[in-house]
Amino acid sequence: MARFFLSPEDIREERFFLRGEDFHHALRVLRLREKDSVVLLDGKGSSFLGRLDHLGKKEASGVLTGPAPSAGDLPITLACALLRGEKFDWVIQKSTELGVRRIQPIVTERCVSNGEKLSRWKKIAKEAAEQCERLFLPEILPPVPLASLELEEISLFCSERGGEKLPSVLNKLELKDFSILAVVGPEGGFTPSEGELLVSKGAIPVSLGKRILRAETASVAVMSMLLYRFLAEDSFPA
Incomplete structure (x- = not known):
């Protein structure tokens, strides 16, 4: 499942947004489509499952569907x-x-x-x-x-x-x-x-x-x- 580290402003109100390089990588490289599932991380310890429901010309967005497990780091x-x-x-x-x-x-x-x-x-x-x-x-x-x-x-x-x-x-x-x-x-x-x-x-x-x-x-x-x-x-x- 594709994973993206997003800024806090791109994960809000039960939705997420893919912009810039993340948008290009999702659509042009991974060729994700609507209803595809992804993992979203804020880089500070929180992770979410999401499902794409909108593909625009410059950004994609979707709904958060729940928490996602992930590996931590070493001190x-x-x-x-x-x-x-x-x-x-x-x-x-x-x-x-x-x-x-x-x-x-x-x-x-x-x-x-x-x-x-x-x-x-x-x-x-x-x-x-x-x-x-x-x-x-x-x-x-x-x-x-x-x-x-x-x-x-x-x-x-x-x-x-x-x-x-x-x-x-x-x-x-x-x-x-x-x-x-x-x-x-x-x-x-x-x-x-x-x-x-x-x-x-x-x-x-x-x-x-x-x-x-x-x-x-x-x-x-x-x-x-x-x-x-x-x-x-x-x-x-x-």
């Missing part, structure tokens, strides 16, 4: 260094699919990127969230320098120069009711001074194994391990 912020080309787009897409709550781009000494693309990143996250049946849209924040990064109750950063293996660290932590920050560096990793800065702020250095992973691969590996840990504790939100 995880992924802070990833900006990457070149479409690599950061890929990080946004895959971490959204894996349940990240917030994505914080960071600027580090070894960053090589094409700059901030906040509107593009939000669009990628929205499309990924619709595809994987998420209930919440992840928050995509503007880039900040590493020194300005705010840590969470549990903060971990990927280190190429030591650190306990991430699965071992996670097995020692009580994750329930805590927020987690996972920090991943750029191509080439963190500089020694950046690693020292993170440790001084209370972050725990962790290892993903002996292989040197690409930055985008490391981001997905961290998210996958955290998802597994939450599933093992049966604390993944429904």
